[in-house]
Amino acid sequence: MSRxxxxxxxxxxxxxKPIQDAYRLADALxxxxxxxYVLGDEIIPGYISQEAFESKISNLRSCGSTNC
Numbered sequence: 001m002s003r004x005x006x007x008x009x010x011x012x013x014x015x016x017k018p019i020q021d022a023y024r025l026a027d028a029l030x031x032x033x034x035x036x037y038v039l040g041d042e043i044i045p046g047y048i049s050q051e052a053f054e055s056k057i058s059n060l061r062s063c064g065s066t067n068c
Contacts, residue, residue, distance in 0.1 A: 042066040 037044040040060045056066040
């Protein structure tokens with residue numbers, strides 16, 4: 001999608017609201033860059049290694065928390 005197409009889409013209020021809602025939520029969670037993750041009850045506001053990410057997911061599945 002071109003920049004012009006995105007700008008036109010953003011002018012439509014129905015298209016703009018979900019984007020603004022996502023920005024407000026990210027701001028409230030202090031996620032101000034990419035990547036940013038929410039895993040269970042943990043907010044990860046930046047890069048973590050794939051090994052650490054997989055470990056947190058495994059823990060979440062086994063004990064319900066990212067740190068068992």
